[in-house]
Amino acid sequence: xxxxxxxxxxxxxxxxTWYNLMADLPSPPPxxxxxxxxxxxxxxxxxxxxxxxxIMQEVATDREIEIPEPVRRIYRQWRxxxxxxxxxxxxxxxxxxRIYYKYEGVSPAGSHKPNTAVAQAFFNxxxxxxKITTETGAGQWGSSLAFAGALFxxxxxxxxVKVSYQQKPYRRALMETYGARCVASPSSETNVxxxxxxxxxxxxxSLGIAIxxxxxxxxxxxxxxxxxxxxxxxxxxxxxxxxxxxxxxxEMADDYPDVIVGCTGGxxxxxxxxxxxxxxxxxxGKKVDILAIEPAAxxxxxxxxxAYDFGDTGHLTPLVKMHTLGxxxxxxxxxxxxxxxxxxxxxxxxxxxxxxxxxxAYQQVEVFEAGVQFxxxxxxxxxxxxxHAVKGAIDEALKCKQEGRSRSILFNLCGHGHFDMQAYSxxxxxxxxxxxxxxxxxxxxxxxxxSAQAA
Amino acid sequence: xxxxxxxxxxxxxxxxTWYNLMADLPSPPPxxxxxxxxxxxxxxxxxxxxxxxxIMQEVATDREIEIPEPVRRIYRQWRxxxxxxxxxxxxxxxxxxRIYYKYEGVSPAGSHKPNTAVAQAFFNxxxxxxKITTETGAGQWGSSLAFAGALFxxxxxxxxVKVSYQQKPYRRALMETYGARCVASPSSETNVxxxxxxxxxxxxxSLGIAIxxxxxxxxxxxxxxxxxxxxxxxxxxxxxxxxxxxxxxxEMADDYPDVIVGCTGGxxxxxxxxxxxxxxxxxxGKKVDILAIEPAAxxxxxxxxxAYDFGDTGHLTPLVKMHTLGxxxxxxxxxxxxxxxxxxxxxxxxxxxxxxxxxxAYQQVEVFEAGVQFxxxxxxxxxxxxxHAVKGAIDEALKCKQEGRSRSILFNLCGHGHFDMQAYSxxxxxxxxxxxxxxxxxxxxxxxxxSAQAA
Numbered sequence: 001x002x003x004x005x006x007x008x009x010x011x012x013x014x015x016x017t018w019y020n021l022m023a024d025l026p027s028p029p030p031x032x033x034x035x036x037x038x039x040x041x042x043x044x045x046x047x048x049x050x051x052x053x054x055i056m057q058e059v060a061t062d063r064e065i066e067i068p069e070p071v072r073r074i075y076r077q078w079r080x081x082x083x084x085x086x087x088x089x090x091x092x093x094x095x096x097x098r099i100y101y102k103y104e105g106v107s108p109a110g111s112h113k114p115n116t117a118v119a120q121a122f123f124n125x126x127x128x129x130x131k132i133t134t135e136t137g138a139g140q141w142g143s144s145l146a147f148a149g150a151l152f153x154x155x156x157x158x159x160x161v162k163v164s165y166q167q168k169p170y171r172r173a174l175m176e177t178y179g180a181r182c183v184a185s186p187s188s189e190t191n192v193x194x195x196x197x198x199x200x201x202x203x204x205x206s207l208g209i210a211i212x213x214x215x216x217x218x219x220x221x222x223x224x225x226x227x228x229x230x231x232x233x234x235x236x237x238x239x240x241x242x243x244x245x246x247x248x249x250x251e252m253a254d255d256y257p258d259v260i261v262g263c264t265g266g267x268x269x270x271x272x273x274x275x276x277x278x279x280x281x282x283x284x285g286k287k288v289d290i291l292a293i294e295p296a297a298x299x300x301x302x303x304x305x306x307a308y309d310f311g312d313t314g315h316l317t318p319l320v321k322m323h324t325l326g327x328x329x330x331x332x333x334x335x336x337x338x339x340x341x342x343x344x345x346x347x348x349x350x351x352x353x354x355x356x357x358x359x360x361a362y363q364q365v366e367v368f369e370a371g372v373q374f375x376x377x378x379x380x381x382x383x384x385x386x387x388h389a390v391k392g393a394i395d396e397a398l399k400c401k402q403e404g405r406s407r408s409i410l411f412n413l414c415g416h417g418h419f420d421m422q423a424y425s426x427x428x429x430x431x432x433x434x435x436x437x438x439x440x441x442x443x444x445x446x447x448x449x450x451s452a453q454a455a
Numbered sequence: 456x457x458x459x460x461x462x463x464x465x466x467x468x469x470x471x472t473w474y475n476l477m478a479d480l481p482s483p484p485p486x487x488x489x490x491x492x493x494x495x496x497x498x499x500x501x502x503x504x505x506x507x508x509x510i511m512q513e514v515a516t517d518r519e520i521e522i523p524e525p526v527r528r529i530y531r532q533w534r535x536x537x538x539x540x541x542x543x544x545x546x547x548x549x550x551x552x553r554i555y556y557k558y559e560g561v562s563p564a565g566s567h568k569p570n571t572a573v574a575q576a577f578f579n580x581x582x583x584x585x586k587i588t589t590e591t592g593a594g595q596w597g598s599s600l601a602f603a604g605a606l607f608x609x610x611x612x613x614x615x616v617k618v619s620y621q622q623k624p625y626r627r628a629l630m631e632t633y634g635a636r637c638v639a640s641p642s643s644e645t646n647v648x649x650x651x652x653x654x655x656x657x658x659x660x661s662l663g664i665a666i667x668x669x670x671x672x673x674x675x676x677x678x679x680x681x682x683x684x685x686x687x688x689x690x691x692x693x694x695x696x697x698x699x700x701x702x703x704x705x706e707m708a709d710d711y712p713d714v715i716v717g718c719t720g721g722x723x724x725x726x727x728x729x730x731x732x733x734x735x736x737x738x739x740g741k742k743v744d745i746l747a748i749e750p751a752a753x754x755x756x757x758x759x760x761x762a763y764d765f766g767d768t769g770h771l772t773p774l775v776k777m778h779t780l781g782x783x784x785x786x787x788x789x790x791x792x793x794x795x796x797x798x799x800x801x802x803x804x805x806x807x808x809x810x811x812x813x814x815x816a817y818q819q820v821e822v823f824e825a826g827v828q829f830x831x832x833x834x835x836x837x838x839x840x841x842x843h844a845v846k847g848a849i850d851e852a853l854k855c856k857q858e859g860r861s862r863s864i865l866f867n868l869c870g871h872g873h874f875d876m877q878a879y880s881x882x883x884x885x886x887x888x889x890x891x892x893x894x895x896x897x898x899x900x901x902x903x904x905x906s907a908q909a910a
Binding site for chain 2: 029076106151172174176179379381418
């Protein structure tokens with residue numbers, strides 16, 4: 001028998017501000033550099049890609065940044081998102097731990113991504129921008145921006161990694177339903193795409209290539225800007241609404257997390273749940289153990305190098321200091337497509353470097369095993385990405401059992417798995433396997449880092 | 456720019472009772488008959504299939520029936536479900552109408568079905584039943600019962616129409632994720648199934664056949680009962696939580712519906728939103744126009760006969776008086792699999808016969824057109840079934856525009872379309888077509904009705 005406890009805030013408790021960790025960090029992250037001059041870039045360098053308001057957020061040091069009322073009005077369609085105490089999972093595991101999860105699958109796109117998509121669409125729309133370009137892997141981000149674009153009546157062009165475009169028609173259909181135009185990348189619509197296709201006509205694409213294409217279109221058209229679904233400071237900022245709500249909900253539960261777990265691809269859902277609590281800690285509040293979980297197939301935090309690197313394959317982006325596997329590294333095609341990025345958000349990389357968080361990598365099969373166990377106990381089927389956080393939380397709870405102590409574990413269930421049932425189908429058919437990269441390919445990608453070349 | 460208005464009840468406002476329309480009907484619906492004796496069946500006849508508590512609900516005449524606390528506790532995982540004012544859709548249509556929709560896609564299975572699945576699992580579990588069998592077409596119902604079974608630790612066996620089992624692996628994977636056993640029907644696990652396979656080894660199955668199989672297993676095993684996802688009185692009863700919440704939410708909006716629209720397959724989501732308002736009307740409250748929308752490919756209310764018929768193909772169920780296309784009628788394979796049933800809930804049929812509701816049939820392409828228009832305006836992608844209600848509401852709103860009057864339109868958005876993106880994919884590729892049945896096949900099915908034979 002289940003015993004669901006849901007902590008649901010009233011609508012009036014939707015936060016009025018996003019939280020900016022920059023204000024509380026002991027030191028700022030190293031600045032992004034211009035790839036040519038190797039000098040720190042200024043706001044002007046970003047102007048071709050982003051509206052002024054988002055550039056100001058990218059470099060902001062204020063602790064709280066106001067959420068505009070029109071954005072809050074849209075958030076209200078699905079926010080505040082619920083926080084649950086996973087009582088059934090606790091019973092299944094027979095653990096003294098108290099497990100809580102914040103559930104972001106309630107958004108119309110089924111993940112946390114609309115939190116920033118809506119904000120980015122708003123600020124672009126507000127600046128008179130007509131069209132936004134972006135890239136997407138499995139499609140969570142592209143469909144979220146398509147959703148936001150529909151609400152603001154903006155044109156959205158999504159460069160979708162070709163292999164996903166061909167093999168995962170469902171999120172593409174979702175983008176098209178929202179009225180976005182979805183293009184298989186590499187495409188013949190950009191110089192970058194045409195050059196790659198000339199060299200390798202069968203190229204099945206990568207997130208790095210798709211970013212290059214989307215950036216090129218935005219940089220060369222006045223009425224068009226570019227949007228990124230993770231990595232950048234302002235994207236992480238928008239996601240902090242997750243953690244801010246969770247803080248209030250933990251208060252409702254009369255509890256406070258001892259451990260916070262999130263999965264990491266670019267870092268945005270992780271930052272969303274973690275940053276507000278970490279800020280509290282940095283201001284003298286309670287110390288929380290923070291755990292980032294990444295796929296063993298794409299282990300930027302646990303196997304990458306903390307170095308300056310490009311965010312894309314075409315080397316159109318600034319150089320940012322981050323945990324990276326190298327911009328030429330192509331991760332194996334694990335189902336958690338949202339976690340297949342060679343780099344990591346500079347702010348998440350920085351706090352890892354400062355020793356404020358830990359990281360752990362899991363294999364594909366064990367995270368699905370955890371996801372199925374979670375679904376049977378709690379009734380919600382997680383997205384493959386979220387299964388990493390589930391596995392992390394379960395392992396922490398089992399450690400509590402072993403040690404005989406009751407700790408409070410909070411994790412971010414960043415999306416539902418309804419678009420990913422093929423992965424579960426494969427899991428039950430025994431077709432899902434662990435996936436590894438080639439060590440020599442990783443070594444080569446790391447050797448190709450711009451800083452390695454400079455050294 | 457969107458202007459979402461969400462009416463969200465506090466958790467304490469989850470109704471304590473389901474509403475039983477039976478108490479307010481001017482006359483009761485004709486009783487179910489024993490197929491052999493043609494005499495009204497009594498509670499005892501149903502005892503092999505259902506626990507006593509559900510049988511009592513099936514024949515109850517009390518106006519309000521208590522929702523047990525453990526069921527309410529589970530409901531709280533996703534209820535109260537939101538009611539929205541579709542302000543963007545109104546703007547898109549440029550209509551003076553006020554359009555409201557109740558959104559049941561927020562449940563973990565993505566539709567309204569868990570409202571009854573949880574209740575049925577609870578009452579069976581409470582009666583010491585170990586296992587429940589059921590049938591499913593596209594899989595909405597099967598996955599909802601699988602969800603409920605997981606929460607109560609019960610064994611769930613789902614007979615899934617073979618063509619769906621083969622062509623739609625995603626909801627099957629969802630059932631398996633929840634721990635249910637899914638069997639392609641016709642199967643070799645039942646007498647009915649074996650006989651059909653012996654005659655037609657390539658039989659691709661139907662809902663009627665799957666019902667026969669599930670019923671046979673339950674009838675022949677002491678610890679096993681059967682559950683149906685629609686049609687029966689107690690199933691419709693459980694869905695009235697939808698309309699009861701909507702009534703409170705319309706009050707929050709300081710409005711009351713002039714028109715209520717729902718899609719109809721077996722009739723349960725329609726009854727859920729409609730019955731509480733219809734009861735109010737029957738007790739002297741405001742008259743509401745009520746509109747049932749069905750697929751033109753399976754038009755039981757608009758083209759069927761109001762007659763006694765079997766609920767299944769194997770003729771194991773009682774005879775019920777309903778709008779039916781004949782139990783041998785096999786509807787074309789429209790994407791709205793949840794609406795492909797030859798009959799209609801006896802209570803819905805009865806109120807149609809009494810002239811308390813109207814019905815309308817739509818073709819497949821026009822309902823997807825409506826669904827896409829809705830998604831772009833409101834940000835939620837409806838299930839193919841729900842697209843029928845969307846189209847009905849849009850047409851009512853356009854009529855308001857034509858007539859220059861502002862009416863209040865309420866419809867039930869009974870589920871999201873995240874599992875149905877193939878249908879949207881087909882729509883955008885121009886591959887989605889209207890589907891018709893063969894008139895001579897319908898005539899033959901109607902001629903085969905037991906009452907027609909008796910006449």
